[in-house]
Amino acid sequence: MEKPGFIVEFYDKAYEDNSIEELVKAPVAAISGVSESDAEDLKEAFGIETVEDLATNKYVKIAQGVSCFSACSGQILDKNFESKEYEDLGKKQVSAISGISEGDAALLKKAFGIDNIKELAENKYVAIAQATVALASLVKFLKAIGAL
Numbered sequence: 001m002e003k004p005g006f007i008v009e010f011y012d013k014a015y016e017d018n019s020i021e022e023l024v025k026a027p028v029a030a031i032s033g034v035s036e037s038d039a040e041d042l043k044e045a046f047g048i049e050t051v052e053d054l055a056t057n058k059y060v061k062i063a064q065g066v067s068c069f070s071a072c073s074g075q076i077l078d079k080n081f082e083s084k085e086y087e088d089l090g091k092k093q094v095s096a097i098s099g100i101s102e103g104d105a106a107l108l109k110k111a112f113g114i115d116n117i118k119e120l121a122e123n124k125y126v127a128i129a130q131a132t133v134a135l136a137s138l139v140k141f142l143k144a145i146g147a148l
Contacts, residue, residue, distance in 0.1 A: 006135070010128045024052045024136045031128050038111035045104040055129035060120060062097050066090060067121035090118035 007023065008016055015023060015030045023030065028048055029039040042048040046057055054060070066089050073086035094117055095105040108114040112123055120126070142148040 006131070010132075020132060020136045020139055023132050024050070024055075026051050028054050028125075028129070031125050034111075034125055041107040041111040045107040051129045051132050054126060055133040059094075059097055059100055060123075060126050063094065063117045063120040066097070067118045070118070090121070091116050093117075094120050 004020070007018065007020070010032055011018075011023060011026075011030055012032055015026055018026065018030075027039060028034055028042055028051055029036050030051065031054075039049075042054065046053075046059060048054050048057055070087055070090035073089075093105060094100050094108055094114060095102050097117065100108075105114075108120065112119075112125060114120050114123060139148065
């Protein structure tokens, strides 16, 4: 049987035979390009151990919300409230997010090269983790309705 392209492309060879549902619970280092050292840094900074933990981390979600707001502020705010400051929120260092210390930010920089909120929001490993969780949810739904 041919292995799913998503798994082959984005996960280490040792995980190619796992189902998408199993990958959700896999260690974050299962993602191709995330080293054991990176995984240790993520665990130390944010308690992230699994692919699902990375996908659903509250700081990642906050960064994504802030980054989206920053990118769209000129389109969603009334002209009386527009400000260059809002547009620049995504460029602020990740430690600007309440709860992320300078030490946590240094670990993110070491693990993924992340310097600012936008980079955390758009990180490719975060995107892979979130796509994995979404696909696993879809598979679960399709199985529940008998479509798989």
